[in-house]
Amino acid sequence: MGEAVRMARAEFGPDAFVLQTGKARRPGLLGLLGPNWVAVTAGRDDERHEVVQVKREPVATSDQEIKQSQAAKSPKTGAKPKQKQSKRKSPSAQGRAQTGSQAKKPTKTPDQGRSTQRSLPASGTLPETTTATGAPAAEDKLVELVTQHLLERLRQQEVADRYLDELRPIFYRRLRQGGEAPQQRLFQVLTEQFLPAPPWRFGERPYVVPLVGPTGVGKTTTIAKLAAMHALTLGHKVGLLTVDTYRVAAVEQLRAYADILSLPLAVVYSPQEAPAALERLSDCELVLVDTAGRSPHATAQMEELPAFFAAMGQVHAHLVFSATTRESDLVEVLTSFSAHVPLAGLIATKLDETRTYGCLYNAVRLTGQPIAYTTHGQSVPDDIITADSTRLAGYLVGVEP
Numbered sequence: 001m002g003e004a005v006r007m008a009r010a011e012f013g014p015d016a017f018v019l020q021t022g023k024a025r026r027p028g029l030l031g032l033l034g035p036n037w038v039a040v041t042a043g044r045d046d047e048r049h050e051v052v053q054v055k056r057e058p059v060a061t062s063d064q065e066i067k068q069s070q071a072a073k074s075p076k077t078g079a080k081p082k083q084k085q086s087k088r089k090s091p092s093a094q095g096r097a098q099t100g101s102q103a104k105k106p107t108k109t110p111d112q113g114r115s116t117q118r119s120l121p122a123s124g125t126l127p128e129t130t131t132a133t134g135a136p137a138a139e140d141k142l143v144e145l146v147t148q149h150l151l152e153r154l155r156q157q158e159v160a161d162r163y164l165d166e167l168r169p170i171f172y173r174r175l176r177q178g179g180e181a182p183q184q185r186l187f188q189v190l191t192e193q194f195l196p197a198p199p200w201r202f203g204e205r206p207y208v209v210p211l212v213g214p215t216g217v218g219k220t221t222t223i224a225k226l227a228a229m230h231a232l233t234l235g236h237k238v239g240l241l242t243v244d245t246y247r248v249a250a251v252e253q254l255r256a257y258a259d260i261l262s263l264p265l266a267v268v269y270s271p272q273e274a275p276a277a278l279e280r281l282s283d284c285e286l287v288l289v290d291t292a293g294r295s296p297h298a299t300a301q302m303e304e305l306p307a308f309f310a311a312m313g314q315v316h317a318h319l320v321f322s323a324t325t326r327e328s329d330l331v332e333v334l335t336s337f338s339a340h341v342p343l344a345g346l347i348a349t350k351l352d353e354t355r356t357y358g359c360l361y362n363a364v365r366l367t368g369q370p371i372a373y374t375t376h377g378q379s380v381p382d383d384i385i386t387a388d389s390t391r392l393a394g395y396l397v398g399v400e401p
């Protein structure tokens with residue numbers, strides 16, 4: 001509040017006086033973009049002005065404030081102020097002020113019809129305007145502030161800097177277009193960038209989905225979840241196949257799930273055995289293939305995968321990664337796996353173990369692949385969700401459906 005008052009004084013000179021202060025919370029889809037607004041009505045004798053200010057605080061606290069101060073002409077005596085339009089207010093700015101449906105309604109005064117209270121318009125454009133002094137007008141500052149606010153939130157979510165730099169002009173552009181509320185326009189940008197994963201289509205031959213990824217990310221557990229979802233909930237004929245034969249325990253882990261779900265299981269030790277194993281599962285609509293965890297640095301291990309998959313005919317490999325993976329490690333994992341295996345999608349696991357979701361965005365941008373599923377716990381079959389763009393964007397901005 002103090003900062004907003006100081007701005008009003010800087011704008012109108014030391015003689016400026018504060019007529020009214022108040023706090024308002026704008027409704028909005030995004031908590032982060034529905035900040036507390038501080039409205040300061042201030043003025044001096046001769047003219048009305050307005051100034052908009054934001055005080056940025058860590059976005060994780062919901063107390064991010066976009067402060068708006070309004071300077072309105074007001075008599076020191078308490079008499080009715082003159083109904084005089086600021087010479088610095090452009091006609092378009094006036095129109096926006098009047099149509100800003102979510103703006104805090106000013107106290108009823110003779111000036112009400114031409115209130116200079118400004119807020120982000122719920123719809124319409126945000127044209128560039130300047131003040132008489134050539135400084136950017138309030139709307140330009142607001143575009144800057146809203147953009148900065150969301151970028152800061154994304155930075156805290158560990159969206160990689162290289163993508164933030166790309167997002168900035170996209171956000172600016174979108175904010176200047178017409179349409180829904182500004183915060184929704186930015187949310188829409190993120191939603192659009194999370195490509196929807198194409199549905200798995202089952203035909204005459206089994207739809208073969210190998211899961212690949214680093215050690216311990218949850219490939220086998222996710223296969224069990226997917227198998228249960230498809231077999232029990234969706235009624236598909238599901239078969240399991242494993243090429244993870246390095247450890248006896250790995251085969252037994254998958255066999256246990258196959259037994260519980262009453263699904264056929266084929267164990268394949270070499271690429272040469274793959275066609276016959278798939279033949280045994282030929283009456284299945286979906287065959288989920290478990291693979292051994294691989295380090296992205298173990299080139300020899302990585303090179304085995306294409307040989308197995310080539311022997312299986314058309315496959316739709318999904319790369320499984322943990323949402324808890326450090327950014328630099330994730331880049332290596334994604335780069336290495338996508339260099340060795342043609343990917344059809346991504347599966348992000350262990351979202352229950354983090355509150356930082358930038359890796360989801362980074363992974364999609366780096367691989368160009370959609371996220372098909374996310375997993376949220378160890379429980380089979382419950383802790384898996386079919387990913388959708390809105391939900392994924394929601395994780396980033398702090399709106400969990």
Ligand SMILES: Nc1nc2c(ncn2[C@@H]2O[C@H](COP(=O)(O)OP(=O)(O)OP(=O)(O)O)[C@@H](O)[C@H]2O)c(=O)[nH]1
Nearest residue numbers: 215216217218219220221293349350375376377378
């Ligand atoms: N918290 C949490 N744990 C998970 C999730 N998915 C799997 N896990 C756990 O992660 C551990 C490893 O899971 P696995 O399915 O064996 O992982 P994997 O990728 O098959 O491992 P390797 O075969 O050794 O490469 C187990 O303890 C799982 O219960 C998840 O979404 N959230």
Ligand SMILES: [Mg+2]
Nearest residue numbers: 219220250291
């Ligand atoms: Mg496994």
